[in-house]
Amino acid sequence: MTNTDLTTVTLPRLSDSDDESVIVFWHKSVGDEVKQGDVLVEVQTAKAVNEIEAPADGILTNIHIARGDVASVGNVLAEIEAGTSQSAGQTSETAKQNFVKASPRVRKIAKELGVNLADVSPTGPNGRPTEEDVRQFAEQPAETKTETSQQKHRVIATPSVRKYARSKGVNIDDVQGMGGNGRITGDDIDHHIKLKQSASLSDESKAISLSSEKDSRIEVEKMSITRKAISAAMTHSKQTIPHVTHFSQAEVSELVRLRHSWNETAVGNITYLPFIIKALVQTLKKHRLLNASIREETDEVVYKYFYNIGIAVQTEDGLLVPVIKDCDQKSVIGLAEELHELTEKARAGNLSAADMKDGTCTISNIGSAKGSWFTPVIHHPETAILGVGMIEKQPVVKDNDIVIGQVMPLSLSYDHRLIDGAAAQHALNDLKASLENPAKLFMELI
Known part of the structure; x- marks a missing residue:
């Protein structure tokens, strides 16, 4: 032998x-x-x-x-x-x-x-x-x-x-x-x-478990494999990253009108997310720490000059995050088409590992569930995540007059190890300005 x-x-x-x-x-x-x-x-x-x-x-x-x-x-x-x-x-x-x-x-x-x-x-x-x-x-x-x-x-x-x-x-x-x-x-x-x-x-x-299982009002269910994996990822993020969240809101009446005019001429129904992606990319270019990551084993900061935006998608099995690559090089229509394709793949359970890797920043849209502000969890090793709420009609002040505006809640969570509070607020202010003035934002690659 x-x-x-x-x-x-x-x-x-x-x-x-x-x-x-x-x-x-x-x-x-x-x-x-x-x-x-x-x-x-x-x-x-x-x-x-x-x-x-x-x-x-x-x-x-x-x-x-x-x-x-x-x-x-x-x-x-x-x-x-x-x-x-x-x-x-x-x-x-x-x-x-x-x-x-x-x-x-x-x-x-x-x-x-x-x-x-x-x-x-x-x-x-x-x-x-x-x-x-x-x-x-x-x-x-x-x-x-x-x-x-x-x-x-x-x-x-x-x-x-x-x-x-x-x-x-x-x-x-x-x-x-x-x-x-x-x-x-x-x-x-x-x-x-x-x-x-x-x-x-x-x-x-054991004592609690045994007494609980005898109670007909209590049901015990084993975590699914997907939920167990999500649990591990969320725990790792919260234990590793000191999260801070800033809140703001954007008056997006111009964006609402722009999207409406697009959908009157474009094929299909474009959601707000492609527009938000473009606004976020513009912000990341100006505030590069939000598009960076920390290499913890060597205490190095990795700056990324590509913009791969993850989109949190709710599925029957839990939350998945497909990634749209090179968003700065794609038009609103191109982003809309890829977003639709990835969302369908996620809900059908057909996402590949390649579809979900190399993200640099993430958007979590709770607006589709009629939510407003929240504290989204950063997708490690990224350093920021943008939470978007539902657009609602609210009274706003314009030129000293109270008018009805379209208000979008914004929640920006960031890694406080790398990003200071003032820097995060400046980034959120710039994002808000881009969403409130979309005509200038979408002059290129539309």
């Missing part, structure tokens, strides 16, 4: 703003033979579902992150071993022995009880542990569990990994290794810590 080469499959960065993805579906199982380019797994970010391919030929020996779980960029998703057909066959058998097959419910119970499935003696079909197996193991005295664990689990770990475990206060004998032949890695230590934390939180909430 020849020596085998191990190839790790890691989660790549699928977009500038997504640091985490949810595992949607594994196309291959442990022990399967794979070819380079085969689709191994589908993962979902807050934006889209992406396929990850096998980087090499071989046997899939380990799957580290199960369906429905969240993975961070750089996490090892799986391992592939390559070699002769003889070694591959033996590797396949070893992998099948090391990987514990169990239903999602059994895995959940094991997680809640802090049980390592590798230590459980299975009695279910095809050698799978059952719920009862897990509960019986959890009820055993600690001495019995230790004996069982030592009998079934020989620790394989490098000195550096053992040192890392000690630094984290982890007993390495309690850790399930997911590497070749059960080898324990630093990722396994981190995963073990997360399991313990989850079990602790589960114990605290």
Whole structure:
């Protein structure tokens, strides 16, 4: 038997703003033979579902992150071993022995009880542990569990990994290794810590959960994969970026008249968004910090001289953000056509990763839901997001007279690490002026 080469499959960065993805579906199982380019797994970010391919030929020996779980960029998703057909066959058998097959419910119970499935003696079909197996193991005295664990689990770990475990206060004998032949890695230590934390939180909430589920007025529903991805993205943005939001309003009677005249002559019905995009791009050209990003690992500011505007679109599965590229080079009609195409793709669930990457600033239009001012969440790593409310007739003062005007609410959230309050207000003032005087704004590329 020849020596085998191990190839790790890691989660790549699928977009500038997504640091985490949810595992949607594994196309291959442990022990399967794979070819380079085969689709191994589908993962979902807050934006889209992406396929990850096998980087090499071989046997899939380990799957580290199960369906429905969240993975961070750089996490090892799986391992592939390559070699002769003889070694591959033996590797396949070893992998099948090391990987514990169990239903999602059994895995959940094991997680809640802090049980390592590798230590459980299975009695279910095809050698799978059952719920009862897990509960019986959890009820055993600690001495019995230790004996069982030592009998079934020989620790394989490098000195550096053992040192890392000690630094984290982890007993390495309690850790399930997911590497070749059960080898324990630093990722396994981190995963073990997360399991313990989850079990602790589960114990605290168990009494509330049990009493709640008995109440017919309460319904408990598992988060969808899309919602879980959105949740991770929103949490990351709010935890990373110190948000500040400024509010204003624009009197857009001229814009209302301009749009009306366009729709009388143009094919189709152009919404206000293409006009707002052009006004925003003009503002970004003057206030470049709103079109920049922070490279956090090196404390650098990245200035971008292209204008890719993300548009938040509400779908049945949640909020998605397709991106219109190079908006400064497109006409109002061109923007309207691309906006319509991307919106339809979003609602049909057909957006690709390319449709949702490389945004530089985002617009969230709550006006379609009859909203006004709000505090939109910045689409990391962008530094600003514009919230637009519904245009309403309101009394305004013009030339010392009170008249009925068309008023558009504006909400600008920005990254206070990079943008100061006065700078943000100047940008919002310029945006307001552009929307209130659209004839000058749209003299070119209309």
